[in-house]
Amino acid sequence: MLIATWNVNSVKQRLDHLLDFLSGSAPDVVCLQEIKCVDEAFPTAEIEALGYNVAVHGQKGFNGVAILSKLPLEDVTPRLPGDEEDVQSRYLEAVVSTRTGAVRVASIYLPNGNPVATDKFPYKLAWLERLTRHATGLLAYEEPLVLAGDYNVIPDARDVYDAAAWLDDALYRPETRSAFRRLLGVGFTDALRACDDRSGLYTFWDYQAGAWQRNKGIRIDHLLLSPQAADRLTGVEIHKGTRALEKPSDHVPVSVTLDL
DNA sequence: ATGCCTGTCCGTGACAGA
Numbered sequence: 466m467l468i469a470t471w472n473v474n475s476v477k478q479r480l481d482h483l484l485d486f487l488s489g490s491a492p493d494v495v496c497l498q499e500i501k502c503v504d505e506a507f508p509t510a511e512i513e514a515l516g517y518n519v520a521v522h523g524q525k526g527f528n529g530v531a532i533l534s535k536l537p538l539e540d541v542t543p544r545l546p547g548d549e550e551d552v553q554s555r556y557l558e559a560v561v562s563t564r565t566g567a568v569r570v571a572s573i574y575l576p577n578g579n580p581v582a583t584d585k586f587p588y589k590l591a592w593l594e595r596l597t598r599h600a601t602g603l604l605a606y607e608e609p610l611v612l613a614g615d616y617n618v619i620p621d622a623r624d625v626y627d628a629a630a631w632l633d634d635a636l637y638r639p640e641t642r643s644a645f646r647r648l649l650g651v652g653f654t655d656a657l658r659a660c661d662d663r664s665g666l667y668t669f670w671d672y673q674a675g676a677w678q679r680n681k682g683i684r685i686d687h688l689l690l691s692p693q694a695a696d697r698l699t700g701v702e703i704h705k706g707t708r709a710l711e712k713p714s715d716h717v718p719v720s721v722t723l724d725l
Numbered sequence: 726a727t728g729c730c731t732g733t734c735c736g737t738g739a740c741a742g743a
Contacts, residue, residue, distance in 0.1 A: 474742085475732055499742085501733065526733050527741070577743060617743070636743065671743065672730035683743080715731080715743080 466563065468494040468570065469704075469720035470613035470686055472669075476500040476531070479714055480508050482707060487515050490704065492720060493535050494561055496572030496613040500529035507531065524554035530572040530614070536561050547595035555592070563725050568694070569603065573614030578635030586635050589617070593644040601651045603691075609725060610691035612653065615716060617685055618645045620655065623664035624684035636685060654695040656688040656721045661701065669716045670708055677708055686719050697723040 469492040473479040476497065487495070495517075500507060504523040512519055516535055522543035523529040532538060538559040545556035555574040560567050573596070578589030596612075603610055619637040622628040631637040649655060657666060667682025676682065690698060704718040 478732070499732095577741080579741095579743065631743095634743075669743075673743095674729050676730095685743080712731090 466494070466568070466723045466725040467492045467720055468496075468611050468613065468688065468723065469718045470496040470498070470572070470615070470688060471718035472498040472574070472615040472686060472714060472716035474499050474501070474714040474716065476508060477502060477506070478712065480511065482710055482713070484511060484515065486704070486707065486718060487512070487517065487533070490718075490720070494570055495533040495718075496570060497531040497533070498529075498572060498574035498615045500531055501527060502529060520557060520559055522554045522557040528554045528574055530554060530557045530574050532557055532559050532570060532572050534559070534561050536563060545592070545595055546599050548591070551592075565725055566608070568609040568611065568723070568725055569606070570610075571612045571614070573612055573616065575614065575616045575618065577617050578641065581633065581635050581638065586638075589635060590640055590644055593618075593641070593648065597644070597648045597651060600648065600653070604652050607693060608691070609694040609697060609723065611694055611721070611723075612689040614687070615685060616645065616687050618642065618687070619683050619685055620645055620687075624666070626665070626667075626681045626683070631683070636683065649689070652692060653689040654692075654698070656690050656695075656698060656701050657684070657703075657719065659690075659695065659698060659701075666703060668703060668719055672715055686716055688719060688721050690721070694723060697725055699724050
């Protein structure tokens with residue numbers, strides 16, 4: 466089973482690339498972030514035409530997440546628990562039933578957190594703690610679970626072209642990395658790092674200053690696996706080619722293959 | 726470099742993103 470995550474930076478602007486990805490890579494499940502539209506504006510019909518079921522948790526203008534699946538989606542649940550005041554659409558969870566059992570999937574768009582001196586940074590850290598609390602509860606099901614998305618977290622110096630330049634950025638601040646390590650510490654595996662320990666494996670290149678051409682990238686899109694999912698992991702891929710297309714997203718898809 | 730680029734909105738510049 467191929468499970469992918471992709472921050473498309475507007476599903477409307479990226480629809481052709483998304484349909485090409487679905488046709489070309491034939492993922493079983495895709496978690497989308499930054500769809501930047503309300504539910505009614507999501508291109509559901511075009512995606513269903515390729516054989517996918519669709520669950521959307523949209524928002525006008527910003528944010529917005531979705532899950533696409535060839536197999537039926539059950540127990541579709543939007544919103545991360547723990548803050549009723551939080552109206553930003555950044556979390557969508559669902560269960561995919563396979564012949565061999567269920568796999569639970571979440572599409573995650575963690576807050577950016579910049580500028581650090583504003584309330585955006587504590588919002589990011591609080592969101593990460595809420596995610597850790599919720600994810601800890603999900604581990605009790607002892608089932609394959611994949612938390613996939615744009616975490617806006619650079620886990621390690623290996624994951625950025627120039628670590629020193631990012632020290633004061635919300636994506637790499639010690640508090641951010643520490644909170645991400647706590648999430649991993651409750652029992653999750655960073656799928657990419659389970660397969661490949663090299664530096665320079667990036668998933669995002671800024672649109673500005675020729676970041677793509679100079680390979681000034683960062684790794685911030687992650688698939689975190691429960692033990693039952695990690696036991697089934699057979700491969701991971703960064704779909705770097707999509708960054709070289711016309712009018713690309715600044716993020717590329719990342720996928721895992723699970724023997725499910 | 727306060728910069729660079731891209732996308733959204735009751736737009737015509739401000740904001741968010743990372």
